[in-house]
């Protein structure tokens with residue numbers, strides 16, 4: 001751990017004078033007590049201050065540490081070409097990216113694919129305080145068809161039996177969940193986003209085997225057919241959920257499939273990154289209207305969302321979730337509070353971490369961000385953190401204006 005920018009307080013610490021948004025709503029108290037790695041109380045200062053170092057923070061809002069539900073630690077966003085294989089020399093870059101994330105207030109992230117399980121090594125080093133970064137959940141090699149989306153990571157499988165072999169290989173490498181490419185994607189030449197890669201039956205076998213290992217399944221899905229297969233098969237999260245069909249991006253929304261997603265209590269992880277600003281600036285308003293209509297229809301059907309960026313793909317930086325959340329709200333016209341829940345309490349629940357993080361509450365991990373202003377009034381404040389704690393480690397925040 002880098003002592004210049006991070007340390008754990010020896011004595012109980014009381015942050016006071018705060019406005020507190022706890023992951024769901026405003027909290028009546030103005031103080032948060034941190035002891036070691038945990039939040040041990042929320043409330044009024046006079047009730048909590050005994051024995052504490054006190055830090056008075058008028059005008060500051062505390063929120064839970066942010067969660068990005070879809071990143072690729074291995075990928076360097078400056079690199080425009082997909083890697084042919086994973087070169088272990090990328091590891092120092094992964095350490096740098098992890099540090100940038102936590103300094104931007106991202107205290108948890110889910111890694112949805114790499115080729116050499118380097119993200120598991122990073123996860124374990126962070127957990128052991130040997131590296132600075134967010135708590136990571138890692139999928140390892142995504143299951144994909146031969147020459148299919150991201151096949152270069154080594155998880156290719158044609159038949160159900162081959163798919164289960166790939167799955168078991170990830171389990172052997174201590175995967176926290178399983179990722180499957182239910183449709184093609186954009187990053188791989190020859191792969192089409194609208195095309196399904198597996199029938200529903202294969203996805204069902206993957207979900208069943210994963211659940212024997214107590215693991216959930218995240219399914220990459222652009223095309224509507226693939227979304228339908230994944231939703232019917234009972235994966236936990238639908239990544240992208242782009243509703244692509246013969247008529248293009250977002251053009252094949254299917255209300256029956258959305259109803260299945262809601263009824264099966266799945267989560268949509270829409271990977272809205274900062275680059276989606278292009279929808280707001282575009283001269284042709286049709287794509288924005290289509291995206292907005294799809295999100296409104298999903299929400300009205302009872303679909304739940306978790307924030308995600310697909311960080312690591314070209315131009316999408318790992319520490320830009322705060323900016324992406326502002327774009328998420330503007331593109332979808334969801335409220336700031338709904339978007340913030342998708343990056344805190346809802347994301348933690350979806351990732352199975354609700355008893356550990358995602359909320360400001362006594363007993364949970366001390367994962368929090370301090371902001372100069374109120375993000376419910378202006379999500380832009382998320383980009384300017386003035387304090388960050390990750391698993392009780394106080395971290396020097398960074399402001400990235402780029």
Ligand SMILES: [Zn+2]
Pocket residue numbers: 070071072112113310
């Ligand atoms: Zn991805």
